[in-house]
Amino acid sequence: xxxxxxxxxxxxxxxxxxxxxxxxxxxxxxxxxxxxxxxxxxxxxxxxxxxxxxxxxxxxxxxxxxxxxxxxxxxxxxxxxxxxxxxxxxxxxxxxxxxxxxxxxxxxxxxxxxxxxxxxxxxxxxxxxxxxxxxxxxxxxxxxxxxxxxxxxxxxxxxxxxxxxxxxxxxxxxxxxxxxxxxxxxxxxxxxxxxxxxxxxxxxxxxxxxxxxxxxxxxxxxxxxxxxx
Numbered sequence: 428x429x430x431x432x433x434x435x436x437x438x439x440x441x442x443x444x445x446x447x448x449x450x451x452x453x454x455x456x457x458x459x460x461x462x463x464x465x466x467x468x469x470x471x472x473x474x475x476x477x478x479x480x481x482x483x484x485x486x487x488x489x490x491x492x493x494x495x496x497x498x499x500x501x502x503x504x505x506x507x508x509x510x511x512x513x514x515x516x517x518x519x520x521x522x523x524x525x526x527x528x529x530x531x532x533x534x535x536x537x538x539x540x541x542x543x544x545x546x547x548x549x550x551x552x553x554x555x556x557x558x559x560x561x562x563x564x565x566x567x568x569x570x571x572x573x574x575x576x577x578x579x580x581x582x583x584x585x586x587x588x589x590x591x592x593x594x595x596x597x598x599x600x601x602x603x604x605x606x607x608x609x610x611x612x613x614x615x616x617x618x619x620x621x622x623x624x625x626x627x628x629x630x631x632x633x634x635x636x637x638x639x640x641x642x643x644x645x646x647x648x649x650x651x652x653x654x655x656x
Contacts, residue, residue: 454526454589461596462522468603469515473546474555476617477610483554490551494561504561512565513572516543518599520573525592532574539570 471477489501497503516539523535530538543566550556581588 455593458522458525458589458593458596461593461600462526464600464604465518465522468607469519470546472515474550474553477607478616481555485554488551488554489557491557491559491561494559494564501557501559504559509561509565512562513569516566516569517573517576518596519566520570521577521592521596522573523570524574524577525589525596532571535574536567536570540567543567 471480475481491498491501493501495504495509519539519542520535523530523538527535540563543563547558547560547562551558577588577592580592584591
């Protein structure tokens with residue numbers, strides 16, 4: 428038998444491939460799990476600001492359709508809030524870029540804009556915050572930043588991008604969960620005063636609250652109930 432006719436030895440599936448890259452171009456299951464954890468944490472942050480989930484009474488629902496600048500009933504968007512919204516959605520762009528690499532950038536942007544709009548609608552329905560067009564815009568910008576970062580990483584790492592980014596996302600997720608636990612356990616609070624109704628006795632607050640604890644919340648709610656001028 429000549430050299431050309433010798434049968435090649437069969438190679439077991441996966442042999443010779445780097446760990447974490449058994450199927451190049453196919454996102455590992457762990458990446459989908461990390462994305463799901465990110466979505467849960469993102470929803471908790473956006474809707475309830477890391478507080479115990481609750482439903483508002485609906486008296487303080489606000490809709491701001493003029494982005495960034497102040498309007499008759501709403502003030503201008505705070506720079507810190509704009510930056511936070513961009514940063515929070517950078518991982519969204521990264522994850523979609525890794526999980527759906529064949530998508531064009533505009534499809535990813537539209538998907539995230541739709542998800543952001545859904546969160547704003549949820550805030551209105553649940554009466555847990557202000558629905559602001561600024562958030563939809565800044566969240567979409569964060570997505571595009573994430574996609575841009577992924578493009579830079581792909582140019583440098585090539586075929587190793589998926590494996591490396593999976594490890595990075597795993598590490599960042601662990602750190603995010605630890606930071607979330609620390610914030611929840613601390614006295615720091617980011618949520619505005621809860622939208623709570625008046626009881627039959629005219630006391631404002633949650634059930635079981637002491638009368639002396641209600642004055643501050645009543646004053647803040649009275650200011651927010653003032654008609655727009």
